[in-house]
Amino acid sequence: MYKKQTVIILLFLVGLYACKKGLDNPFLGFQKPSNFPEPAYRFSTNEVTKAGFELGRKLFYDPILSHNNTISCASCHISYAAFSHPGHNVSHGIHDRLGTRNSPPIMNLAWSTSFMWDGGIFDLDLQPIAPITNHVEMDDTMANVLNRLRISSVYPPLFEQAFGDRTISGTHFLKALSQFMVMCISSHSKYDSVMRKEGIQFSPIEEAGYALFQQKCASCHQEPLFTNHAFVNNGLPISALNDQGRYGITLDSNHRYQFKVPSLRNIGYTTPYMHDGRFSSVEQVLDFYNSGVQKTPNLASSFNQNGRLGISISAAEKTKLVAFLKTLDDVYFVRDKTLVEP
Ligand code: HEC
Ligand code: HEC
Missing domain, CATH: 1.10.760.10 (Cytochrome c-like domain)
Structure with missing residues (x-):
């Protein structure tokens, strides 16, 4: 009886040690996620x-x-x-x-x-x-x-x-x-798991949102980083501050009101949106693309087609797009203990 207990306690301690070792992952340095392109950093x-x-x-x-x-x-x-x-x-x-x-x-x-x-x-x-x-x-x-x-x-x-x-x-x-x-x-969103075929699928509404996204948004918010790294004027109304974006750097008038296309990963955590934080929800952003785009200098040409400004997004499409965009949130990234205050 006494021996059996000792064995159980010993097994428990070995298990505890193994768990502790398992959590102390070795530092692997920079690892490129398999669904990402080669990094630009030297x-x-x-x-x-x-x-x-x-x-x-x-x-x-x-x-x-x-x-x-x-x-x-x-x-x-x-x-x-x-x-x-x-x-x-x-x-x-x-x-x-x-x-x-x-x-x-x-x-x-x-x-x-x-x-x-x-x-x-x-x-x-x-x-x-x-x-x-x-x-x-x-x-x-x-x-x-x-x-x-x-x-x-x-x-x-x-x-x-x-x-x-x-x-x-x-x-x-x-x-x-x-x-x-x-x-x-950030490479552990649901989107990444689906793309890497890790045994997870989009729900039907997310799948429909993904198709709309590829059709209406991906020319600028390009996968898998969700930016094409370009400078674009997406037609925001000019604010009182009159921030002219890229023009301030190049002084080339073709660059007035152009801003860097931001990634859409983790927008569930990064509200408010746009270079001046003018929108506080993704729905507001979609309403803006649907009916708020202004014809300011250097507006992206795709946003001015046949006299229609912006991107048409119906109420049903909006729900689908929002569902897809949520799959870009990466809870592992925002909770990563190796990145918090030491
Ligand atoms: C022609 C290029 C272009 C297209 C197409 C486009 N966007 Fe954007 N998007 C931009 C630019 C540029 C900004 C940043 C503008 C700024 O802040 O001045 C932006 C900003 C955003 C932001 C704010 C992100 C943040 O972190 O502040 C969201 C959300 C967004 N776009 C979603 C979408 C969605 C959804 C679609 C498709 C319905 C779309 N965009 C289509 C160029 C584009
Ligand atoms: C007072 C707030 C504030 C502090 C403090 C601050 N930042 Fe920022 N950071 C910003 C803002 C605002 C921008 C965007 C500025 C712009 O576009 O003109 C920015 C931009 C950046 C960017 C560019 C990101 C991109 O995608 O283009 C990096 C990288 C960055 N900051 C790193 C740092 C580092 C490192 C420090 C500390 C040495 C720091 N920041 C301190 C507010 C801050």
């Missing part, structure tokens, strides 16, 4: 390592990057909202100063070749300089930030582990942040 210049990723993650959540130690990257890019800023039409930064644009989600950026709503930044490794030095965001200088990191007690050894150098250069600082950001991969 991994040959910045290979993702466990130490580099963990350093980037710590930096991303640390308000030490802002002038008065109050704002971190994560203040405006929140993990449970696919790293967007839920409920904020435009960003709120240091001293509660207001920005002019909506915080985009940080996901699948290894496949992007331009960043920001106007594509003003073309290299992910240069992206963090913008918020750090922006007056309304973190309002500091790179030199100040690097100095604070150098005199801290925690960061020099972490940089040494990640890059073999404890002096903390701007390059290593930016590469660490990129290592964290490229690992923010």
